Amino acid sequence: MLGRRGFLKVTAVGAVAGVTGACSTRAGETPAVDRTGAPAVVVTMTPAEADVDLGGLAVRTWTYTGTVPATEIRLRKGALLDATVTNRLPQETTVHWHGLAIPNDMDGVPVLTQPAIAPGDTFRYRFTVPDAGTYYLHSHVGTQLDRGMYGPLIVEDPDDGSDYDDELVIVLDDWIDGTGTDPDAVFANLRRTGMKPMASGGPPLSPTLPLGEDGGDVTYPYFLVNGRTTRDPQRRDYRAGQRIRLRIVNAGADTAFRVGVPGVPLSITHTDGYPVVPQRADSVILGMGERADAVVTITGSVPVVAAPEGKDGFAMMSLRVDAKPAATDVPAFVASLRAGAPVNTSTLTPLPDVVLPQRNPDTTVDLKLAGPLAGYTWPINGALYDPPNGGIELARGQRVRLRYVNTSMMFHPMHLHGHTFQVQGPAGPGPRKDTVLVPPRETVTVDFDTDNPGRWIVHCHNDYHLNGGMATFVEYRG
Ligand SMILES: [Cu+2]
Incomplete structure (x- = not known):
């Protein structure tokens, strides 16, 4: 068994792309070089139906790499991820890189950031990963997340000071x-x-x-x-x-x-x-x-x-x-x-270096969460998700306060794409997060900076609530 030090050493020479399964380095292609000077981490994913053994339970489902979860992607902060996705499903699909503040056109949200990948088509996602941490990838189409269309995405920072074996x-x-x-x-x-x-x-x-x-x-x-x-x-x-x-x-x-x-x-x-x-x-x-x-x-x-x-x-x-x-x-x-x-x-209490600089919000946006209404719909501010209509205009360079006001009797984990927000705690700044639990009948307040232009969905991460319309989006130009 490799200890942490040993693992990082292996990672540093670029062994990550050699993981088994459908993620593999493509022969004959010169990898791009990221800003750390290392080769890009090149993966291929082929969304398709697959027979999977879930530990004593055989199912036919949809996967990215023939496995549930999808083959882990692991790379270093600042590295370039180059992922080619060829859709062999009977339905369109995408990949969303959950939690990563990457360019908008790589975010994997149909209509807002890209046309969904049609059956038989290929889409290439290519971006540097900005922040270390525990992330994951999943489909942002229909109910595919509740099939096998997800997998871990781990971004390492060898200098993060963590201490473990x-x-x-x-x-x-x-x-x-x-x-x-x-x-x-x-x-x-x-x-x-x-x-x-x-x-x-x-x-x-x-x-x-x-x-x-x-x-x-x-x-x-x-x-x-x-x-x-x-x-x-x-x-x-x-x-x-x-x-x-x-x-x-x-x-x-x-x-x-x-x-x-x-x-x-x-x-x-x-x-x-x-x-x-x-x-x-x-x-x-x-x-x-x-x-x-x-x-x-x-x-x-x-x-x-x-x-x-x-x-x-x-x-x-x-x-x-x-x-x-x-x-x-x-x-x-x-x-x-x-x-x-x-x-x-x-x-939780954030470490000081991940607290946003003290600043009063330039604008406050209330998102009133309600439902379920007739036909299993879950509106935000009385409206159902209808992209590209219904966006909330913001301006670049601002501190924005979101207030998730839950009027329903059910909890909603609210997720903002393309940014991390600072939860506003009762006694000062709470943790930096991209998804926060909003309990029934409660209000949770978060602040973020508009530093990554584009159209970014804000939604409940209950996949059935999302499909029932519980989403909106913010947009601003660069
Ligand atoms: Cu919800």
Whole structure:
């Protein structure tokens, strides 16, 4: 097993592009050189139907690289990513590079930033990655995110001062595709039947119920860690005393997860790629699209467990020491996760060098979140997403305050493309993030600078809410 130092050394000589699967260096093409002087990381992705084994569960689904999740892309801050995507799906598609503040025409949002890639067509994404951190890529078309159309994207910074022995990417997902139905059928059914009646009040939010009672709109038969069910979870071997940096990604479509390791505190060091003052926690809750990095020190075999918020079941993988099975009673630990008070990443304290300079907002934009209305629609400010109509005009060089005003009885993880925002905490600046949980009936305020011109979608990262219209966009020129 390579330690962190060994891994970075391998990365530095450009081995990243040699990952297995459908990502590979293309022969006969001279790679471009990025500003670090290293060759570009060249990948090819071929979205297509595939038969996938999800750990004791065989499904036919849609993937980027024949695997779920897609083959990891890993590169250094400042490196050039050169990704050629050839669509073999029966439907158009794109790739969105979630959380990266890259040029607008590389953002992968149909209509706003590019025409979607038609079946049989090829699109080349080419950009330098500006910031280190834990990111992921996914389709921004229809309900494809709730198939297998996602994968981790890790940007390393060898000089970031992090201290750990090894790292482990943990991609969480809620799974229904190929189990007798598919996400398009699920969405059509939501549209036809509308929604379950909402409780008029319900219990108030509390530290142990931070998102309220309503966990989501879809009942999933499976929850996955790194593409595997609990029938045959992934196992990784470690030595006692090793400090493991968990890079946790919620790639789910309709499910928030509470994540914890029995008997082992998390030291949360980053959210959405950006560093925070390390926060000790028993568990962390992540909405769809959110990420957290947490260091754990393991002394014996333990599972990493993710409990879906407001839903039955769980996801897990195993960290093993001396090849021993963990002694944990996992269902009992899931119950303790549910009874506990998970850390919401929006309450973390940013490191000083990622706090935006003090400035009063030049403009404030309220986004009123509502729904579900008849036909399963989720409007923002009374309107459904209708690009290229309905954009919010901004000017370059401004400090913009967004207020996500949730009038609904359900939580919404709100995601802004092309920027990171500073969550406005009760006692000063909160963390830098690109996706933030907005609990039912609450308002969350975030500030960002208009320093990356284009048309940028702002949307709920519940894939069914997005398909139900819960998006708008901001635009400004360079
Ligand atoms: Cu939503």
